[in-house]
Amino acid sequence: MKQKAWAIHFIYAGIILLLAGGQMYAVESYQLTPSATKFLAHNVGPGPETTRGALNHLVVNSGAQVRETITLPNWIAWASLSAGAILAVHGGLLVAHKK
Template sequence: MNHKAWSIHFIYAGVILLLAGGQMYAVESYQLTPSATKFLAHNVGPGPETAQGAINHFMVNSNTGVRETITPPGWVAWAALSAGAVLSVHGGMLIANKR
């Protein structure tokens, strides 16, 4: 694969990270749907054999419409924005150096 193709990948990854970082910076928290909350309860976190896991599984499976709220820390948005800017500039410089 030549350098121009790699540079396009760097630019695309940088733009995606810039958009994701801007989204996280603009929004304070994310509230998941009940189906996403059920997926997280069954696949991530403590298992049903622990006390906390048993409570989580009971709450999610009782059809009460429980929704998980995710609040990312503020540094995640800045990290995504910074990485996106660096990747985009790097991809642009790869294109400029090959001309």
């Protein structure tokens, strides 16, 4: 019974990775909201003690509606699609093997 539960988890993880990979492949870039851009400027990346970090904090805190654009490389989408397919097939084979 435990083996079948693990197989279902593999299938679900594979489906989620397939959907995420399809989404990443279909979309060219993602544009973040101003609040998400502000969050990233304050919590991720260089700190305000560096030149680039100080410039980022200045621009984000100036009150302008700054939006960060994220462009992902194509290999991330293909890697997610491949891993999703492998996990889904592996889970399907585990379910078929237990019957």
